[in-house]
Amino acid sequence: MTPKPDKSSGDIIRQAKRMKSRRDNPGPSPLRGISTFGMIGWSIVVPTVGGAFLGLWLDRVAPQGFSWTLALILGGVVVGAIIAASWINKERDDK
Known part of the structure; x- marks a missing residue:
């Protein structure tokens, strides 16, 4: 055999x-x-669930004419969407 x-x-x-x-x-x-x-899912879910729990607590502690829970769930969805959009833009720029 030859090497x-x-x-x-x-x-x-x-x-x-x-x-x-x-x-x-x-x-x-x-x-x-x-x-x-x-x-993307977690970046929307975490602020939404956090807003729901904070809203439930505020509904018991500081009742208002509106529902804190619904308001903070909506706020959590908006904050989560902003976080997800910024994360997507960052990933797109990295490529």
Whole structure:
């Protein structure tokens, strides 16, 4: 058996550049899409649920002619949508 010739330094450099390019610019992945979907969902859910709990407490402590719970749920949805939109814009700018 004859030994295989060593790779040239040019081949090694090209392979290293390809590996670095793949690492720096990963292609679309189903797992990345699922994680993005989850991050957007949590960024809306957490402020909404927090607003609901705070609203329930305020309805007991400081009753008003309106429902604190409904007002703060709506506020939580708006804050969550703003957080999600800024996160999406940040992800888009990173690409």
